Amino acid sequence: MAEKRFLKGGEYLITPMEESEIFTVEELDEEIIEFGKTAEKFMREKVLPNAKEIDNHNFDLLISLIKEAGELGLLSIDVPEDYDGLGLDKKTAMYVAEKMGIEASFLTAFAAHTGIGTLPLVYFGNEEQKQKYLTKLATGEWIGAYALTEPGAGSDAMNIKTKAVLSEDGKYYILNGTKQFITNAGFADLFTVFAKIDGEKFTAFLVEKGTEGLSFGPEEEKMGIKGSSTREVILEDVKVPVENVLGEIGKGHKIAFGVLNIGRFKLGVVCLGAIKEALSIGTKYAKERKQFGIELAKFGLIKEKIANMAYRAYALESAVYRTAGLIDNEIEKIDKSDPAYNQKVLDAIGEYAIESSVIKVLGSEWLDYAVDEVVQIHGGYGFSEEYPAAKMYRDARINRIFEGTNEINRILIPAMLARKALKKELPLLEFENVIVDEIxxxxxxxRPAQGILGNEVRYIELAKRVAMFLAGVGMKKFGEKIKKEEEMLAILADLCMGIYTAESAILRTRKFAEMNGEDKVGLRVAATQLYVNEFLSQVPALAQKALTYMFEGPKLKEQTLAIKTFMPTYAINEIGLKKQIADLVIEEEKYPF
Structure with missing residues (x-):
């Protein structure tokens, strides 16, 4: 067997699973776990008891809690030590983010500050800008915001209309335009604002609160995350010193999209934390509530809901920490004394943009599933604002829109794979020859792998061939026009997402068995098999949907027969395994792995 290694972005689709090195959450060191405990304690003791106050727009309270988080070091994980930061790795950042995911309104303000509000300065600020602003952001003295979206430019971010013109004396850029849905707008001290110089050069600017001409619309009345501040940011002849241009003129897209890669990953991570919280809330209620004299938790269909939340959380968690490990491995190769260090770090994160999109989409969609089921478990009480289920339901919905809609991300996943193939970074075309030969x-x-979950290794390797077969056939059928075949792209994305997540769960469980012995694995095998089963049950339908769109008659029959060999039947005792998982969750009243 080949030596294991950390794979490049997207490489999981064409590399035998057993060659992939993986980092797992069980390998987190004690220091990271303690930091996570600090974050969770802060959320449970300081934030959750004040959730209703925060949702009622008590911004003074919200700001004070953000500053308190700063005192605990929670704002400065990604900030270099030279600017009062901690400069920690992505494993730590993601573990803390997961623990912060249990209350959405505070989390939205916190994440907007620590992510898109701070990271543009970390990666693109010059020394003078960092000295002036970054320390204040790292400690919570100042709060950051990010102003990109406009009334006519949401997913199409490059279509912004905000304009910047250099003043006659050359000392200022004068900005005019309107930004929409800007998180933290009501109390932020520093805004990263995107505008086009002379209507053409897409550029980022640092704009301080109180600058003449900078004003704000009223607070948006939102369906969820009510406690976060969301306003229009209005720029009317706002004079921004030329030294406040962030990064290079005309290269603002590097900031906008570079930071989005991190944002997508982290959003999926906080969704993981929220799924675990929903699972705990739903399970505790199911044990307390009785119908027909029996606890809800003893009914089979309630157990099924609990099990579905738990095994999906296991699969997502596996993908999350695998990705954090991949990114950290890439960053560790970079010389910190390299003048281009920050850009290379962003490139390392961007290397795993595909995996970040996978985690964002599945995290947000599985959270929606979880909170919906928690409402269902609560019955009528789930519709009452007196219980946490209703708030979680409302708060979760935004995540499928944040950080690029899930539709956009589904298009991006195959597009990014194609780009890597064209650049010869990913030998997808060579893999197509392997598929033809195996047909x-x-x-x-x-063949099945040795050891635990050996059959599952084989089944996911076959699923990779289905995905790459459809990609190859699609390229031959549509050529360059495949970019506009969004339904086809979404099918490929769903296959890629399922493969990555199932593979991550399998590799995690196999590694756990290697490190601790198969007798210690417990129900991790069951959780893995349940997600593999869920994904594999989707593969034939996705393949048929794609093929019947592209072909008909004898050609359809030919292509269907060709691909069928990669889709053997996978059968497990689904009901029995779900009962086992549910019983474990019910016993512990929380996510059990």
């Missing part, structure tokens, strides 16, 4: 000679197809 002709089925005995060359992957």
């Amino acid at each position: 002709k000679n089925p005995m060359k197809q992957p």
